[in-house]
Structure formats: C-alpha cells, structure tokens
Amino acid sequence: MKRRSALALLGTVLLARPSFAQATRTLVDSAGRKVTLPARIERVFVAGPPASVLTYALARDAMVGWVRTPSPAEKQYLAAPARDLPEIGRLTGRGDTVSLERLVAAKPDMILDFGSTSDTFVSLANRVQAQTGIPYALIDGRFASTSPSLKLAAEMLGRVERGAALAAYAEAAFAQVDNALTRVPADKRPRVYLARGSEGLETGSRGSINTEIIERAGATNVAEGLGGSSNIANASLEQIIAWQPDIVVTLDRGFFDNVGSKPGWDQVRAVANKRVYLAPSLPWGWIDAPPSLNRLIGLRWLLSTFYPAEANLDLKAETKKFYELFYGVNVTDDQLARLLGGKAN
Missing domain, CATH: 3.40.50.1980 (Nitrogenase molybdenum iron protein domain)
Structure with a gap:
C-alpha cells in the first residue's frame, strides 16, 4: 500500500479512544515534539525494525507484535512469549506493510519509532498521530546517541531502571573502544x-x-x-x-x-x-x-x-x-x- 493512500485511509479508520479521563504525561521526543502519553504504557506498536529491537530490549511485555515474524532460527535467540507475537507490519522503511485495520484494532497506547528524526519522519509521525489519536514518538537512532536515546525511550515506556542498565552497558562498550584505540x-x-x-x-x-x-x-x-x-x-x-x-x-x-x-x-x-x-x-x-x-x-x-x-x-x-x-x-x-x-x- 502506498504511503499516501495509507494515510488517507487512516482518516476513516480512527482509533476509538476511551471517553473517561486518563492520567497523562507529556514528554519531548528526540525530534523536539511534545508527545502526550498515558501514565502507564501497556501496549506499544513498533513503527519499524530498529524500534522492534529497542522495544523488545526495554519492554518486550508491552509489544503488540513484530514488523516481520521471526524465523525459527531467530526465535532460538529470543525469549518467550515475545518471540511468538504476531506479525503486524511496519509504518516506516522499505515497503510500509502495516494493515491500518490491524493498527487500529491493536489499540496501542503509543507508536514508537527508532531511527531518523528528519522532517520526513516528523511529518509521518504528526499525520498518523493526528488522524488516529495514538501518540507517536520518535527516538534518535544514531549510534552515538544510543545511551541518551535508551534513557528517553525507557522514560516514555515507564522502564526507567531497565533503561539505565542498558544505557550503562552502551556507555561501557563505547568506553572500551575508546580505551583500546588509544593504543592503536x-x-x-x-x-x-x-x-x-x-x-x-x-x-x-x-x-x-x-x-x-x-x-x-x-x-x-x-x-x-x-x-x-x-x-x-x-x-x-x-x-x-x-x-x-x-x-x-x-x-x-x-x-x-x-x-x-x-x-x-x-x-x-x-x-x-x-x-x-x-x-x-x-x-x-x-x-x-x-x-x-x-x-x-x-x-x-x-x-x-x-x-x-x-x-x-x-x-x-x-x-x-x-x-x-x-x-x-x-x-x-x-x-x-x-x-x-x-x-x-
């Protein structure tokens, strides 16, 4: 499905949001956009493959599905029950394949993307968010930004301690490289x-x-x-x-x-x-x-x-x-x- 037609259809397949008031919080994503999120995130729709890895590592219990079903060989290195989640398609990257009906039916608390924060991705996030009412956050996927991006995503997902542990690993990995390179x-x-x-x-x-x-x-x-x-x-x-x-x-x-x-x-x-x-x-x-x-x-x-x-x-x-x-x-x-x-x- 072409991006333009996909977004047009989104206007006719709006997510039914609860009518009662919910506690929310507003955070700023990596693109400088204010994103208002539920106080508790229980269901996350990943926009593309990089976001699926990020969300799996931080909050695999909250994933609603994979952009592509993992192969049997890949599943051997993934934890149950997340490894057996259904395929839901993708919003970003080569050949957006997400079923709009499935996006709506999944009733995610948020959509998470990890990668580019260029104007193209900001425009997509803003349109999808406006037409569905689903908060859509962009997290900087540059390698050098791994640690702060992990902490920001973890805050959005309500997994702050988990994010701190993974960010510490990232910082140690970069430090080890820098230390070794002083001798080369x-x-x-x-x-x-x-x-x-x-x-x-x-x-x-x-x-x-x-x-x-x-x-x-x-x-x-x-x-x-x-x-x-x-x-x-x-x-x-x-x-x-x-x-x-x-x-x-x-x-x-x-x-x-x-x-x-x-x-x-x-x-x-x-x-x-x-x-x-x-x-x-x-x-x-x-x-x-x-x-x-x-x-x-x-x-x-x-x-x-x-x-x-x-x-x-x-x-x-x-x-x-x-x-x-x-x-x-x-x-x-x-x-x-x-x-x-x-x-x-």
Whole structure:
C-alpha cells in the first residue's frame, strides 16, 4: 500500500479512544515534539525494525507484535512469549506493510519509532498521530546517541531502571573502544569495506547509519560518495579493487563462503590475505540489519576483530552477557559456536 493512500485511509479508520479521563504525561521526543502519553504504557506498536529491537530490549511485555515474524532460527535467540507475537507490519522503511485495520484494532497506547528524526519522519509521525489519536514518538537512532536515546525511550515506556542498565552497558562498550584505540596508531587502523548481498556489491557510504559502527570502531570505511550519507548504495568490483580494503566484513553467508572463487575478487587485498569476516546475524545482525541496539555487541565483535591484542576481549563471555541482558536468553555453547563461526575466509 502506498504511503499516501495509507494515510488517507487512516482518516476513516480512527482509533476509538476511551471517553473517561486518563492520567497523562507529556514528554519531548528526540525530534523536539511534545508527545502526550498515558501514565502507564501497556501496549506499544513498533513503527519499524530498529524500534522492534529497542522495544523488545526495554519492554518486550508491552509489544503488540513484530514488523516481520521471526524465523525459527531467530526465535532460538529470543525469549518467550515475545518471540511468538504476531506479525503486524511496519509504518516506516522499505515497503510500509502495516494493515491500518490491524493498527487500529491493536489499540496501542503509543507508536514508537527508532531511527531518523528528519522532517520526513516528523511529518509521518504528526499525520498518523493526528488522524488516529495514538501518540507517536520518535527516538534518535544514531549510534552515538544510543545511551541518551535508551534513557528517553525507557522514560516514555515507564522502564526507567531497565533503561539505565542498558544505557550503562552502551556507555561501557563505547568506553572500551575508546580505551583500546588509544593504543592503536592512526596508520595501523584498518580500511574496511562492508559487503552486503550475495554478490557483495551493496554497501553503505561513509557516514551511513548502516556503516557508522565500522567508523565508531576506529576503522575507515573505504566506500565514499555512493548515494549520500544515509543510503545503501551499489559499488562496482572495479571500485572495490581501487579502494583496496584491508578487511571485508560481510552480512551474507553465501558471499562469505564463495568470495574466494568469485571472478575478480582475488584482486582485493582483503580477499587475497584471507581477511573476510562474516558478521553474526541472529536474532539480528551485529553490524546493522537493522541498525539498532543489536549493534552494541557488534561493536565489541568489531573491536575484537580489528584489534584483538588491544581489545583483550573474551568475546564468548561478552556475547553471553549481552544476550542475557538485552534479549533475556541464556546462550548455549552450541549457539555461541553458530553465532561466532564466521572466522576469516
């Protein structure tokens, strides 16, 4: 359904709000919008994939559903009963799929989005909120804003203590990176290419939300000027050969398994030196896919991958800690082996 027609229909499918007075509170979201919320949040509609990770980590008991049903493999790393919630569609991102009737029938106390706070998303939030009467909050999804964004979202959701604990983890992760980088001279930091898709030719330009984690880990993203700072774009193999990355990080198992035999890729330094790494991806990607709180464990994985001596990190123990704290699951040794199996290829 196209965005314009979807919003038009919203005007005819208004949420029935209770007629009796309810206690409310007004908070300011990351876009500077005043959002009036019920005193208690019990039902949250997530606008897109990044918001689903944020809400799952902070208040999974309040989620009304997933933007996409988790796969059986993903469910192994998610806690019950949230992992079995229904698919409800999405309001933002590629191919908005939300059923307006389902949005209304879900009767959420609020809609939560995590990511861009640009004018486009502000306009969408304002229109949906005006036409449905459902409070719609925008939370800044930039990686550098993780800690304050966690605290703001937690305040809105009524999970302040939970938000403080997760924010403390985020702050410690960033501090660990900064500490390690003090021992890595600038000329020793790797030049990295992020390979997405089965051919490895989809990537994120320098400054993109999809690659900012690589830059935060002290590396240089070799892809520059490909479709703007906020877009996924395509690169040619010729460009990648010209960039000559020291390391290739990929999100795709097929590409990882076959890159050595793909014509021309042997001319890429990282491939020739067997420095291609498969980022873990369950239940969500550690680099992006989506760009949300899942990147916090990805940051430590990158740190350990780029600078193993300086990081001095027990990645298995750190992974177990993260999955228990953020996802509410105790990862087994077999699950750890599956997660961390993408060694240099």
